Amino acid sequence: MGILKKPGGALGAGPKWVGRWCATCLVVLAGCGGGTATTGVEPPPLPGDGDGSTVPAPTDLPLFIAASAPSKLSAWRHLLSDGQALRLSPNVVPYSLNTPLFSDYAHKFRTLWLPAGQQIHYTASGPLLFPVGAVVTKTFFYPRATAQDPGLLGAAKTEPMDAGEVVDLVANRLIETRLMVREPSGRWGAVTYVWDADQQDATLVRSGQNIGIELVDAGGARTPFTYAVPTEAQCVTCHATNVSTGTFEAIGPQAHNMNRSYAYAAGSFNQLEHLATLQLLAGYTTPPAPMVVWNDTAAPLSQRARAYLDVNCASCHNSAGRSGHTGLWLGLGVSDPRHLGVCKPPVGGQQNGRFSFDVNPGNADASFLYYRLGNYRINSEPPRVAMPELGRHVFHTEGNALVRDWINAMAPGCP
Numbered sequence: 001m002g003i004l005k006k007p008g009g010a011l012g013a014g015p016k017w018v019g020r021w022c023a024t025c026l027v028v029l030a031g032c033g034g035g036t037a038t039t040g041v042e043p044p045p046l047p048g049d050g051d052g053s054t055v056p057a058p059t060d061l062p063l064f065i066a067a068s069a070p071s072k073l074s075a076w077r078h079l080l081s082d083g084q085a086l087r088l089s090p091n092v093v094p095y096s097l098n099t100p101l102f103s104d105y106a107h108k109f110r111t112l113w114l115p116a117g118q119q120i121h122y123t124a125s126g127p128l129l130f131p132v133g134a135v136v137t138k139t140f141f142y143p144r145a146t147a148q149d150p151g152l153l154g155a156a157k158t159e160p161m162d163a164g165e166v167v168d169l170v171a172n173r174l175i176e177t178r179l180m181v182r183e184p185s186g187r188w189g190a191v192t193y194v195w196d197a198d199q200q201d202a203t204l205v206r207s208g209q210n211i212g213i214e215l216v217d218a219g220g221a222r223t224p225f226t227y228a229v230p231t232e233a234q235c236v237t238c239h240a241t242n243v244s245t246g247t248f249e250a251i252g253p254q255a256h257n258m259n260r261s262y263a264y265a266a267g268s269f270n271q272l273e274h275l276a277t278l279q280l281l282a283g284y285t286t287p288p289a290p291m292v293v294w295n296d297t298a299a300p301l302s303q304r305a306r307a308y309l310d311v312n313c314a315s316c317h318n319s320a321g322r323s324g325h326t327g328l329w330l331g332l333g334v335s336d337p338r339h340l341g342v343c344k345p346p347v348g349g350q351q352n353g354r355f356s357f358d359v360n361p362g363n364a365d366a367s368f369l370y371y372r373l374g375n376y377r378i379n380s381e382p383p384r385v386a387m388p389e390l391g392r393h394v395f396h397t398e399g400n401a402l403v404r405d406w407i408n409a410m411a412p413g414c415p
């Protein structure tokens with residue numbers, strides 16, 4: 001692969017590298033007294049690293065910690081855009097999930113990458129274990145549509161599909177790319193980049209941003225809404241799945257949710273087997289049954305609803321999570337009906353008086369859980385009524401219908 005010119009061109013200038021890590025970035029951080037999620041200590045070189053003075057070759061992409069992330073996404077060199085198409089660097093692997101997080105009908109393009117010689121450690125349950133230097137990205141985009149309001153971006157309202165290995169930017173508009181990097185401290189750092197108007201690069205945004213979007217459905221109905229790019233503090237709200245440790249965790253890449261095929265450029269393969277074939281997955285054995293696809297109507301209703309609630313809610317609604325205190329735990333492993341909300345009186349929320357139970361079996365309309373999926377900052381309502389409390393500005397008609405059907409199919413009556 002050979003050695004590349006240093007960024008900025010001039011020899012001797014620009015950042016210094018410790019292995020693949022931007023060393024000047026780490027030093028800057030140490031000088032500032034350290035960030036929240038890192039020590040600022042220079043990492044030992046990773047296996048296969050160079051002499052510390054050269055910029056890594058394309059297969060050895062540069063690494064930064066979140067606290068001193070570059071201002072442009074292109075500096076990471078994972079996702080490359082010429083304004084016409086978004087493409088991946090070699091060795092950046094796209095992935096998809098059986099049941100994803102719903103985010104205002106945004107389509108998502110997910111990737112993972114590991115430094116040369118590193119592997120993900122397979123685990124059958126919980127997030128796969130990523131090595132230091134691993135980078136995971138998630139790009140939010142919409143199929144283009146013509147907005148009625150010239151001040152808004154037009155977006156077709158469709159159910160997201162896999163993006164393959166290239167996102168066509170003539171047909172789609174990129175909004176935001178979120179990125180997580182496993183830092184030398186062993187913790188994940190996380191940042192987000194908002195795509196520039198010309199779609200050639202994206203710019204680091206740490207404190208949130210509002211983007212006006214108009215969703216246009218197949219029948220021509222229009223829903224203007226404000227897409228909210230989260231602040232860094234909001235990222236943690238969902239990703240610190242254990243509120244007492246407060247550490248940022250990967251949520252999506254779990255064996256059961258990754259156990260599906262993906263249409264790579266070279267053909268369709270099972271994602272876990274593909275990673276194992278690429279020698280990126282250590283200790284891989286027979287995977288657990290795939291998580292049910294939430295909108296696969298051939299699958300049992302209760303399993304579809306449980307998968308949907310797991311991915312969309314359980315990062316906060318688990319025993320150790322941010323809303324663990326409510327006793328409403330929505331992960332797939334939960335079997336006690338009361339923790340799933342069945343015949344459980346709500347403890348939180350402003351509308352309690354109106355609902356006896358989170359889930360009133362057989363009666364979605366009398367269930368606080370269903371109510372909170374369909375009411376968002378309606379003028380007369382207090383804020384934070386809608387769930388999840390972040391990343392939701394448009395109701396998920398199809399997801400809400402699934403939860404409704406699930407509750408209505410339960411045998412009625414509470415003891």
Ligand code: HEC
Nearest residue numbers: 100101136178180190191192230235238250251252390391
């Ligand atoms: C509403 C809760 C929520 C918020 C807020 C949120 N995320 Fe996530 N994020 C998730 C869930 C759930 C997944 C996994 C499901 C998926 O990918 O669809 C995920 C996936 C990701 C992934 C892919 C790896 C993984 O963990 O699955 C990245 C990268 C990511 N988020 C970064 C961010 C960043 C950066 C922010 C803040 C700018 C952020 N997220 C804010 C819930 C959230």
Ligand code: HEC
Nearest residue numbers: 237312313316323326328346347348349368369387388389
């Ligand atoms: C980002 C974190 C977060 C996510 C994700 C989230 N919630 Fe919540 N939820 C909370 C918090 C915090 C509370 C407690 C305060 C309140 O009631 O507003 C809560 C409370 C609730 C309650 C009241 C429970 C009770 O017994 O008092 C319901 C019902 C609920 N959430 C449903 C959901 C559903 C359904 C989802 C997924 C579609 C979801 N939530 C996703 C944070 C979250």
